[in-house]
Amino acid sequence: MLFGTEILTTAQMRAIESAAMVSGKVSGLTLMERAGAAVAGEIRLRWPKPGRATVLCGPGNNGGDGYVIARLLAQAGWQLHVLGLDNAPGPDAAEMKRRWRRIGPIAPLTEAGLRQSPASDICIDAIFGTGLTRPPEGQIAAVLRQLGRMTGDGEGYPCLVAVDCPSGLCMDSGEWLHPDHGEDTAPVPLHAGLTVAFDSPKPGHLLQWGPTACGKLMIADIGLRHWRERRADTRADAMCPPALRAIWPEFPVRDSRMVDVGSCARIALGKGISAGHPAGHKYSHGHALVVAGPAGHGGAARLAARAALRGGAGLVTLCPPAAAMAEHAGPPDALMRRGLDNATQMRAMLTDPRITALCLGPGCGVNRAAGLLPVVLDHAGPCVLDADALTALAQAPHWPGGLSDNCVLTPHAGEFARLFPDLDARLAETPMRGPAFSRTDALREAASRCGAVVLLKGPDTVIAAPDGQACIHSASDVPWLATAGTGDVLAGLITGFLARGIAAFEAAALAVLLHARAARRFGPGLIADDLPEQLPFLFRELGLDEWGRK
Ligand SMILES: NC(=O)C1=CN([C@@H]2O[C@H](COP(=O)(O)OP(=O)(O)OC[C@H]3O[C@@H](n4cnc5c(N)ncnc54)[C@H](OP(=O)(O)O)[C@@H]3O)[C@@H](O)[C@H]2O)[C@H](O)CC1
Numbered sequence: 001m002l003f004g005t006e007i008l009t010t011a012q013m014r015a016i017e018s019a020a021m022v023s024g025k026v027s028g029l030t031l032m033e034r035a036g037a038a039v040a041g042e043i044r045l046r047w048p049k050p051g052r053a054t055v056l057c058g059p060g061n062n063g064g065d066g067y068v069i070a071r072l073l074a075q076a077g078w079q080l081h082v083l084g085l086d087n088a089p090g091p092d093a094a095e096m097k098r099r100w101r102r103i104g105p106i107a108p109l110t111e112a113g114l115r116q117s118p119a120s121d122i123c124i125d126a127i128f129g130t131g132l133t134r135p136p137e138g139q140i141a142a143v144l145r146q147l148g149r150m151t152g153d154g155e156g157y158p159c160l161v162a163v164d165c166p167s168g169l170c171m172d173s174g175e176w177l178h179p180d181h182g183e184d185t186a187p188v189p190l191h192a193g194l195t196v197a198f199d200s201p202k203p204g205h206l207l208q209w210g211p212t213a214c215g216k217l218m219i220a221d222i223g224l225r226h227w228r229e230r231r232a233d234t235r236a237d238a239m240c241p242p243a244l245r246a247i248w249p250e251f252p253v254r255d256s257r258m259v260d261v262g263s264c265a266r267i268a269l270g271k272g273i274s275a276g277h278p279a280g281h282k283y284s285h286g287h288a289l290v291v292a293g294p295a296g297h298g299g300a301a302r303l304a305a306r307a308a309l310r311g312g313a314g315l316v317t318l319c320p321p322a323a324a325m326a327e328h329a330g331p332p333d334a335l336m337r338r339g340l341d342n343a344t345q346m347r348a349m350l351t352d353p354r355i356t357a358l359c360l361g362p363g364c365g366v367n368r369a370a371g372l373l374p375v376v377l378d379h380a381g382p383c384v385l386d387a388d389a390l391t392a393l394a395q396a397p398h399w400p401g402g403l404s405d406n407c408v409l410t411p412h413a414g415e416f417a418r419l420f421p422d423l424d425a426r427l428a429e430t431p432m433r434g435p436a437f438s439r440t441d442a443l444r445e446a447a448s449r450c451g452a453v454v455l456l457k458g459p460d461t462v463i464a465a466p467d468g469q470a471c472i473h474s475a476s477d478v479p480w481l482a483t484a485g486t487g488d489v490l491a492g493l494i495t496g497f498l499a500r501g502i503a504a505f506e507a508a509a510l511a512v513l514l515h516a517r518a519a520r521r522f523g524p525g526l527i528a529d530d531l532p533e534q535l536p537f538l539f540r541e542l543g544l545d546e547w548g549r550k
């Protein structure tokens with residue numbers, strides 16, 4: 001999979017960190033110094049004039065990073081107020097604590113201690129990082145609640161800077177861990193203005209509450225690349241499930257490893273049918289069928305068909321029931337129309353080998369989708385099943401079998417719950433232990449059960465393939481994408497890419513990326529009809545006007 005930055009689970013991060021230390025080439029103390037320096041550097045970039053900072057240091061290495069940050073900021077002229085625990089941390093954090101003590105005192109990390117802290121411009125949360133395994137309770141939970149109350153985006157509030165992650169957030173799922181007793185002990189979610197994470201993003205930075213909790217996310221290089229890449233080369237190890245990647249072209253993230261989306265997209269498109277036929281005829285760019293529903297419900301399928309055309313399918317044929325043909329008489333004229341009344345007609349249609357992809361579901365009606373579904377599945381060609389086709393699929397006798405890995409399912413949360421009620425129930429459970437069951441866990445399981453690529457739509461869209469590849473696409477910066485018909489456009493765009501011969505997982509990933517990018521480019525006020533119209537500009541901006549040339 002070409003798109004995006006690799007995401008590491010907390011277990012993978014720990015394995016890489018310890019491989020680095022075992023090698024003897026880098027010590028834990030050096031890594032901690034680099035981590036602290038990265039955060040202090042980001043702070044000084046944003047607040048060039050030394051100010052006042054409160055640093056909250058927890059029991060482990062995240063706390064150790066906090067002591068480094070305090071020391072480096074103090075050396076840069078900041079006024080520091082440091083709170084810490086009276087515990088015996090690991091040797092690296094203990095050493096950093098000692099070094100801080102030579103500079104300044106440590107007040108007890110308690111709710112009262114925090115309330116009585118001198119006013120500050122920023123609060124630095126170094127309480128828990130990737131080592132969080134259970135919900136914060138007692139005094140630490142009270143400190144976090146107080147921290148949540150006293151920091152925020154509003155004027156007059158100190159900005160919260162999170163070290164690696166906001167404390168209490170499970171970094172494998174983006175869930176806040178809850179104690180199992182009482183509403184009044186529920187976590188007060190933190191809202192950091194800046195989070196500086198180390199080496200790689202973790203799933204929790206991107207899933208569920210992650211984006212709102214983290215604020216601006218910076219990924220700092222702390223010199224672990226060699227061990228990360230070695231691990232990627234030796235994927236036999238149990239710590240290394242197939243790659244999980246983040247696609248975040250314009251998400252507010254800075255990451256030195258961020259890939260060039262334009263070149264990734266170019267390569268993916270170049271792998272399609274058009275490769276080697278830059279001046280090919282229309283059939284060399286594929287022929288997509290988009291099934292439409294009964295009269296009065298044609299808009300969704302037309303949106304999908306338009307997106308498939310704009311996505312570059314050579315031909316797109318819209319197939320409403322014959323009685324609904326009149327409804328589709330308007331533009332675009334490039335769209336072909338052909339009546340389709342029943343499964344027999346569909347079976348005949350699909351004998352044409354030039355048809356390279358099919359979209360079933362948008363505006364189709366559940367009964368019509370259920371009638372056509374067996375033909376689509378028997379045909380076993382590249383297809384997108386969306387909307388009503390997913391409802392029909394959940395009721396099909398063979399479900400969850402019968403699909404192949406060139407099929408993409410595009411459920412929203414409700415459709416996902418109908419298809420995989422047990423996984424949905426697990427996702428809905430109050431997370432009380434880390435690592436909590438995540439959307440990537442659920443999607444990998446869903447894809448492996450049904451044998452198709454599954455794409456769960458949302459501000460944190462997750463896509464998984466049956467072989468375990470998965471990616472998270474962050475679009476929490478484009479809330480205006482949540483409007484009627486945008487899902488139909490996405491289904492159509494994937495169909496267009498499938499028609500062009502792009503493999504299912506890549507077609508889904510590329511479509512989701514361009515879909516959000518189109519919304520970002522258009523801005524608020526967007527309606528679904530605007531999305532396909534943005535694609536030509538996007539293709540040009542990303543250098544995709546050269547598609548077909550590798
Ligand atoms: N990634 C890297 O290469 C580097 C990361 N660094 C920083 O280290 C932290 C991870 O440090 P770690 O010590 O493993 O964990 P934490 O600091 O997050 O947590 C400390 C310990 O707290 C205990 N724990 C867990 N949950 C709770 C809870 N709810 N209440 C109380 N205590 C809790 C847990 O220990 P237990 O033995 O009690 O289970 C944690 O171990 C990472 O985030 C980075 O900030 C390095 O500094 C640089 C290299």
Ligand SMILES: [K+]
Nearest residue numbers: 125128163165
């Ligand atoms: K933290």
